[in-house]
Amino acid sequence: MPQLSMNARVRKSPFFDATVRHGVTHFSVYNHMYIATSFGDPEAEYRRLIEGVSLWDVGCERQVELRGPDAEKLAQYLCPRDLGRCQVGQGLYAPVCDHQGRLLNDPILLKLSADRFWLSIADSDLLLWARAIAAERRWDVEVFEPDASPLAIQGPHAVSVVAALFGDWVKRMGYFHFQATELDGIPLLLARSGWSKQGGFELYLLDETRGLELWEKVWRAGEPWNIGAGTPNATERIESGLLSYGTDTDMNSNPFELGLARFVELDIEPDFIGKQALKEIALSGPQRALTGLLLDADKPMPCIEHKCRVYSDDRDIGYIAVNTYSPRLGKNIGIALLQRALVDTQAPVIAALPDGNYRCEQCALPFCR
Amino acid sequence: MPQLSMNARVRKSPFFDATVRHGVTHFSVYNHMYIATSFGDPEAEYRRLIEGVSLWDVGCERQVELRGPDAEKLAQYLCPRDLGRCQVGQGLYAPVCDHQGRLLNDPILLKLSADRFWLSIADSDLLLWARAIAAERRWDVEVFEPDASPLAIQGPHAVSVVAALFGDWVKRMGYFHFQATELDGIPLLLARSGWSKQGGFELYLLDETRGLELWEKVWRAGEPWNIGAGTPNATERIESGLLSYGTDTDMNSNPFELGLARFVELDIEPDFIGKQALKEIALSGPQRALTGLLLDADKPMPCIEHKCRVYSDDRDIGYIAVNTYSPRLGKNIGIALLQRALVDTQAPVIAALPDGNYRCEQCALPFCR
Numbered sequence: 203m204p205q206l207s208m209n210a211r212v213r214k215s216p217f218f219d220a221t222v223r224h225g226v227t228h229f230s231v232y233n234h235m236y237i238a239t240s241f242g243d244p245e246a247e248y249r250r251l252i253e254g255v256s257l258w259d260v261g262c263e264r265q266v267e268l269r270g271p272d273a274e275k276l277a278q279y280l281c282p283r284d285l286g287r288c289q290v291g292q293g294l295y296a297p298v299c300d301h302q303g304r305l306l307n308d309p310i311l312l313k314l315s316a317d318r319f320w321l322s323i324a325d326s327d328l329l330l331w332a333r334a335i336a337a338e339r340r341w342d343v344e345v346f347e348p349d350a351s352p353l354a355i356q357g358p359h360a361v362s363v364v365a366a367l368f369g370d371w372v373k374r375m376g377y378f379h380f381q382a383t384e385l386d387g388i389p390l391l392l393a394r395s396g397w398s399k400q401g402g403f404e405l406y407l408l409d410e411t412r413g414l415e416l417w418e419k420v421w422r423a424g425e426p427w428n429i430g431a432g433t434p435n436a437t438e439r440i441e442s443g444l445l446s447y448g449t450d451t452d453m454n455s456n457p458f459e460l461g462l463a464r465f466v467e468l469d470i471e472p473d474f475i476g477k478q479a480l481k482e483i484a485l486s487g488p489q490r491a492l493t494g495l496l497l498d499a500d501k502p503m504p505c506i507e508h509k510c511r512v513y514s515d516d517r518d519i520g521y522i523a524v525n526t527y528s529p530r531l532g533k534n535i536g537i538a539l540l541q542r543a544l545v546d547t548q549a550p551v552i553a554a555l556p557d558g559n560y561r562c563e564q565c566a567l568p569f570c571r
Numbered sequence: 572m573p574q575l576s577m578n579a580r581v582r583k584s585p586f587f588d589a590t591v592r593h594g595v596t597h598f599s600v601y602n603h604m605y606i607a608t609s610f611g612d613p614e615a616e617y618r619r620l621i622e623g624v625s626l627w628d629v630g631c632e633r634q635v636e637l638r639g640p641d642a643e644k645l646a647q648y649l650c651p652r653d654l655g656r657c658q659v660g661q662g663l664y665a666p667v668c669d670h671q672g673r674l675l676n677d678p679i680l681l682k683l684s685a686d687r688f689w690l691s692i693a694d695s696d697l698l699l700w701a702r703a704i705a706a707e708r709r710w711d712v713e714v715f716e717p718d719a720s721p722l723a724i725q726g727p728h729a730v731s732v733v734a735a736l737f738g739d740w741v742k743r744m745g746y747f748h749f750q751a752t753e754l755d756g757i758p759l760l761l762a763r764s765g766w767s768k769q770g771g772f773e774l775y776l777l778d779e780t781r782g783l784e785l786w787e788k789v790w791r792a793g794e795p796w797n798i799g800a801g802t803p804n805a806t807e808r809i810e811s812g813l814l815s816y817g818t819d820t821d822m823n824s825n826p827f828e829l830g831l832a833r834f835v836e837l838d839i840e841p842d843f844i845g846k847q848a849l850k851e852i853a854l855s856g857p858q859r860a861l862t863g864l865l866l867d868a869d870k871p872m873p874c875i876e877h878k879c880r881v882y883s884d885d886r887d888i889g890y891i892a893v894n895t896y897s898p899r900l901g902k903n904i905g906i907a908l909l910q911r912a913l914v915d916t917q918a919p920v921i922a923a924l925p926d927g928n929y930r931c932e933q934c935a936l937p938f939c940r
Binding site: 334 | 573574575576577578579580581582583595596597598599600601603608609669670675694695696697699700702703704706707708715716805815816817818822844874875876877878892893
């Protein structure tokens with residue numbers, strides 16, 4: 203496997219040195235920052251997430267802040283959700299689309315106050331999009347990146363660790379709800395969220411100089427539950443059918459083909475970007491659909507490094523974006539974006555992977571609940 | 572050094588497999604694609620660029636195409652250059668700014684026809700910016716990424732290699748001029764350009780399925796000049812004072828502090844984004860300035876991995892973004908963005924690097940011509 207060269211064009215998160223100390227072995231790059239992707243023991247990291255508690259540096263999950271008198275107007279125009287129902291302290295998953303309904307990012311929108319919102323973004327420069335819209339509409343709102351770097355605590359014991367740090371009140375927090383707080387003077391936003399289906403919290407560190415301090419405090423609080431270092435986990439997210447923007451999607455993806463229809467509120471009063479185009483897609487039905495694949499292979503297969511074509515009767519019908527061996531299913535599984543007609547039939551397909559063609563059964567997402 | 576994990580979120584260029592075959596050892600990520608950064612012999616790669624000819628996979632230098640009746644209007648509104656003087660077949664370096672004059676990217680603008688332009692971009696999603704502007708203005712122009720992947724041939728012998736491939740007419744091409752052509756049926760755009768000051772060409776491959784074929788043809792044509800695999804070269808670019816967007820810059824950089832004043836044409840008739848804000852910065856003078864530093868160290872120093880603070884009399888006056896040992900100068904050099912008042916005095920400063928504080932003399936950029 204190739205090595206990663208490091209320079210100042212790609213930033214380090216405030217928790218970077220802690221991940222190095224804990225033996226990080228692999229990185230990728232996400233939002234122009236390093237993201238730890240492995241600590242060298244994939245099986246233990248997976249088990250810890252499924253059965254215990256895992257600590258992830260997700261500082262690369264950057265925030266785009268909208269602040270000013272027109273912040274809510276801008277947030278509403280960007281997001282296909284009814285923000286009239288969104289309270290301060292609440293987050294919403296929002297597939298942000300362009301005027302033609304193409305997905306540009308799938309952030310969590312956080313309402314910090316009436317005139318202050320964050321978009322907690324996936325891997326694309328949504329700041330440029332939001333800033334262009336705001337400026338061209340001459341709305342009175344600043345669009346910038348605040349000093350806010352999430353640290354995720356994920357897994358069934360995450361709630362115990364976070365309760366040990368902050369008190370039992372955290373157990374009553376609703377999903378995607380958040381609250382400003384602090385830990386021994388370290389300013390934080392504590393949210394019940396995270397990119398897994400195993401439950402957990404994200405601590406948005408609000409002072410980038412205090413990342414190592416925060417990491418250590420969480421680590422010590424987590425020791426009774428054998429907390430360990432981990433990363434956003436490809437195997438768990440595939441099993442759980444969580445979308446990975448940029449991995450599962452391409453430049454022409456829309457929310458409907460990605461199974462995100464319930465996050466596109468076409469019947470709300472306020473206008474939002476892409477509303478008309480999305481209505482048309484909803485009416486005619488998307489041309490493609492995301493589907494699970496069960497690969498016909500008798501042992502754990504290597505993970506593909508790039509999208510691979512999928513065929514039905516020698517016809518190219520789409521791509522498989524990821525595969526993994528699922529410990530919970532005991533099978534090789536993957537996620538593919540295929541012609542909807544083929545997904546509707548649930549007929550078997552052929553995935554053309556680097557080491558050969560594999561017959562695949564289709565399977566509804568998610569694989570595991 | 573950590574390893575790079577690979578998955579479908581980050582794309583491979585059409586030349587990727589060729590770089591692997593030639594022994595690439597390091598990558599970074601640029602525009603959501605892998606970029607080769609070393610073939611394991613930095614000294615040979617540097618010498619080859621300075622004295623010979625080097626072949627670089629720069630497929631990650633993506634294009635943002637503007638196409639349609641309003642393409643020129645959009646290009647002009649995005650770029651602070653007089654496009655009225657830009658002919659078909661000509662490129663222009665264009666520091667693209669937001670409405671407040673902050674640099675968002677520094678692409679080469681290529682005029683392919685009256686209604687078709689490319690922005691050949693540095694590492695930020697300028698597509699989102701351009702698409703938002705076009706849509707909000709309701710201009711009749713499509714904004715998308717075309718199938719176009721540059722392969723760079725750089726160094727003093729590049730012109731001989733390219734002449735051997737295409738004919739002697741290429742020797743008369745002006746800098747930043749380009750022409751559609753082909754090589755044994757492989758569709759290309761041939762441009763006299765590249766991210767070095769050693770001269771060279773970029774072949775924009777227009778069919779992503781034919782990258783390995785193109786690489787091999789260039790390789791064979793270059794053998795008489797001992798062509799070798801290389802990458803955009805940090806040492807040469809620092810010596811030459813070429814800007815690296817995202818490395819040398821931060822989120823609030825403007826073209827004036829970066830020494831790009833000659834690429835911002837404030838007195839032209841057409842309006843462009845940021846014109847008023849840039850006029851104000853030009854009038855008051857920028858608060859910071861890019862400067863060269865000569866580090867007081869008696870042997871080649873390791874390269875820093877992130878921006879480091881720079882001090883004068885214990886006052887924080889900015890950052891150093893990169894350093895390198897310059898073979899041509901026999902010195903450790905770097906590029907810093909500092910308070911302009913300090914740069915004006917050319918007083919020595921202190922760079923706080925990971926292994927200690929270094930006294931630095933200032934030095935006008937570029938270090939080498």
